[in-house]
Amino acid sequence: MTVAVKIPEDMELIYEYPEAMTTTYTHYCPGCPHGIVHRLVAEVIDELGIREKCIGVAPVGCSVMIYKYLNVDFVEAAHGRAPAMATGLKRTNPDKIVFTYQGDGDIAAIGIAEALHAANRGELISTVFINNAIYGMTGGQMAPTTLPGMVTTSTPFGRDVRLAGYPVPMSELLAQVEGAVYVTRQMATDLVSIRKTKKAIKRAFMVQLAGLGYSSVEVLSSCSTNWNMGPWEALEWVKEKMIPYFPLGTFKMTDEVKALKVK
Amino acid sequence: MAKELLKGNVAFAEAAVRNGLQAYFGYPITPQSEALEHLSGRMLELDRVFLQAESEVAAINMVYGAACSGVRVMTSTSGPGFSLMTEGLSYIAGSEIPAVVINMMRGGPGLGNIQPSQADYFLMVKTAGHGDFHPIVLAPSSVQEIIDMVGLAFELAEKYRTLVYIAGDGAIGQMMESAELPPMQEVRQERPAWATTGAQGREPNLINSLYLGAKALEEVNLRLQKKLAEIKAHEIRWQEYETEDADLLLVAYGTVGRICTSVMREARKQGLKVGLLRPQTLWPFPEERIHELAGQVRGMLVTEMSAGQMLEDVERSAAGKCPVKFYGRMGGVVPMVDEILAEVQKLDEEVSR
Ligand SMILES: Cc1ncc(C[n+]2csc(CCOP(=O)(O)OP(=O)(O)O)c2C)c(N)n1
Numbered sequence: 360m361t362v363a364v365k366i367p368e369d370m371e372l373i374y375e376y377p378e379a380m381t382t383t384y385t386h387y388c389p390g391c392p393h394g395i396v397h398r399l400v401a402e403v404i405d406e407l408g409i410r411e412k413c414i415g416v417a418p419v420g421c422s423v424m425i426y427k428y429l430n431v432d433f434v435e436a437a438h439g440r441a442p443a444m445a446t447g448l449k450r451t452n453p454d455k456i457v458f459t460y461q462g463d464g465d466i467a468a469i470g471i472a473e474a475l476h477a478a479n480r481g482e483l484i485s486t487v488f489i490n491n492a493i494y495g496m497t498g499g500q501m502a503p504t505t506l507p508g509m510v511t512t513s514t515p516f517g518r519d520v521r522l523a524g525y526p527v528p529m530s531e532l533l534a535q536v537e538g539a540v541y542v543t544r545q546m547a548t549d550l551v552s553i554r555k556t557k558k559a560i561k562r563a564f565m566v567q568l569a570g571l572g573y574s575s576v577e578v579l580s581s582c583s584t585n586w587n588m589g590p591w592e593a594l595e596w597v598k599e600k601m602i603p604y605f606p607l608g609t610f611k612m613t614d615e616v617k618a619l620k621v622k
Numbered sequence: 623m624a625k626e627l628l629k630g631n632v633a634f635a636e637a638a639v640r641n642g643l644q645a646y647f648g649y650p651i652t653p654q655s656e657a658l659e660h661l662s663g664r665m666l667e668l669d670r671v672f673l674q675a676e677s678e679v680a681a682i683n684m685v686y687g688a689a690c691s692g693v694r695v696m697t698s699t700s701g702p703g704f705s706l707m708t709e710g711l712s713y714i715a716g717s718e719i720p721a722v723v724i725n726m727m728r729g730g731p732g733l734g735n736i737q738p739s740q741a742d743y744f745l746m747v748k749t750a751g752h753g754d755f756h757p758i759v760l761a762p763s764s765v766q767e768i769i770d771m772v773g774l775a776f777e778l779a780e781k782y783r784t785l786v787y788i789a790g791d792g793a794i795g796q797m798m799e800s801a802e803l804p805p806m807q808e809v810r811q812e813r814p815a816w817a818t819t820g821a822q823g824r825e826p827n828l829i830n831s832l833y834l835g836a837k838a839l840e841e842v843n844l845r846l847q848k849k850l851a852e853i854k855a856h857e858i859r860w861q862e863y864e865t866e867d868a869d870l871l872l873v874a875y876g877t878v879g880r881i882c883t884s885v886m887r888e889a890r891k892q893g894l895k896v897g898l899l900r901p902q903t904l905w906p907f908p909e910e911r912i913h914e915l916a917g918q919v920r921g922m923l924v925t926e927m928s929a930g931q932m933l934e935d936v937e938r939s940a941a942g943k944c945p946v947k948f949y950g951r952m953g954g955v956v957p958m959v960d961e962i963l964a965e966v967q968k969l970d971e972e973v974s975r
Contacts, residue, residue, distance in 0.1 A: 426828050435830040436683065437683065444683045447645070450645060473683070
């Protein structure tokens with residue numbers, strides 16, 4: 360479904376769809392931050408004037424259909440393989456901007472090898488990944504990022520770390536490898552954090568434009584549907600419960616990255 | 623070009639370079655690593671893309687990505703690596719983009735060994751990933767033929783926007799023989815219109831294998847099947863040896879097909895009218911011709927380095943019109959001429975009774 364935008368003549372246009380975004384309605388649940396982060400990516404693409412150079416790699420997860428919402432070339436990867444596919448695309452299109460958009464399961468479970476190695480090679484790609492501590496698309500099973508004690512559809516007694524291990528600190532891991540030059544964790548729960556997230560995404564894309572190395576932006580997000588909470592409560596839960604395990608901050612920023620002027 | 627003494631693995635790798643290979647992604651595995659090693663230098667010298675991936679899972683997905691940008695791309699591997707690639711292969715098939723994958727088969731199952739084998743026939747021809755699809759599978763029997771088939775593989779892959787596999791084996795990869803490489807071809811610079819290279823002055827392109835609606839996905843499958851039918855109608859290849867007067871037929875491919883030319887000659891010396899059919903495409907399979915020959919000969923002997931995999935296709939093609947016997951060696955054992963000859967003699971006695 361698409362929205363026809365028609366502005367009455369006596370009204371002034373003050374806010375509109377980014378060119379890099381389609382006007383298709385998203386399929387996301389009420390309160391889901393995926394749509395917000397899509398929009399941030401689109402705004403960044405517009406501001407950098409790179410829409411016609413972008414190739415996106417979609418993940419398997421709730422955002423599997425991101426290609427419907429962003430107005431750029433897209434490919435659809437297998438679950439977790441987006442960084443490998445992005446590698447193939449970027450190596451054969453070195454003058455283009457290639458990004459992956461992934462979920463925490465996609466990047467930190469099934470695709471952790473592809474992600475770490477792409478980062479380690481310093482692939483000139485950018486990754487935006489949504490950490491909602493759950494497998495959203497498949498109905499709320501445990502993710503690698505599920506918190507200890509958290510009840511999911513596959514941890515009915517709560518995540519028992521002796522059986523299922525600990526939340527995977529993906530950004531901290533990525534920051535360890537030499538090829539990753541910009542690794543940050545943000546959240547998308549309120550206006551201030553959303554603005555910061557946008558700035559981080561912009562920096563990540565600028566890192567790629569400048570050919571500096573691999574860049575990644577993790578975004579802490581809620582999943583009110585699978586957390587069984589209202590949207591507001593879920594956003595509070597991100598701040599109260601997730602941040603202790605996933606502290607916000609920038610884990611890697613080389614001097615060259617720091618020197619980039621992000622407006 | 624003059625003939626040179628070439629090792630199979632190096633020969634097919636260099637043939638790919640000369641056919642305008644633009645990107646190679648792979649992971650070392652015996653008995654094909656010389657191909658990856660050769661390309662690691664050649665591709666960079668020529669300012670083309672070479673990358674040693676962290677696994678075959680990654681390698682095939684890099685191939686998938688590069689194929690999306692419309693370049694000539696391939697990977698090569700052997701059994702255990704091919705198993706890992708099946709996920710990516712299915713996505714490539716579902717996305718209908720061209721890519722070439724070479725499998726120099728080794729003994730299995732499991733880690734098996736590094737000796738020549740044909741035990742991946744089912745895997746390559748029948749089950750190379752989830753969902754309904756068929757790759758084109760080419761089967762070379764000499765270093766020269768694998769060189770020639772690399773060029774053909776790219777041509778077919780691009781013509782039909784499909785996957786093409788080359789089913790080689792450790793013997794072809796490791797042996798050295800005199801062969802001629804093709805001349806150096808220009809690398810194609812332009813990209814096809816469907817490629818994802820950035821939506822410059824056009825609507826965005828999408829390369830995808832996801833269709834949530836059952837009807838929509840059935841449509842895709844029907845289109846895919848139509849294309850496969852087209853391939854079946856035009857691309858079946860095989861070679862026949864002395865079949866005109868044959869009343870016994872050997873059916874074998876690859877290295878074993880080559881050994882069977884000697885078996886045939888020896889058998890003829892003994893007065894047996896033996897012919898040989900050597901499939902060069904395992905999919906599509908020369909079923910009609912085998913069916914025809916089944917009406918001509920007293921019996922067939924299928925020989926493979928496996929427990930009898932192509933056998934099922936030969937039996938299906940012969941459809942009961944003549945007896946079909948099997949002789950196979952496994953685990954990396956290459957059957958010898960006299961072993962197979964003894965089986966031909968046995969067949970002769972059985973079917974003349
Ligand atoms: C190889 C494979 N295994 C499993 C699945 C099923 N699957 C689809 S999405 C998904 C989890 C995605 O979770 P995440 O990456 O956290 O993204 P979210 O849906 O939460 O946004 C799984 C397991 C699949 N599509 N492919």
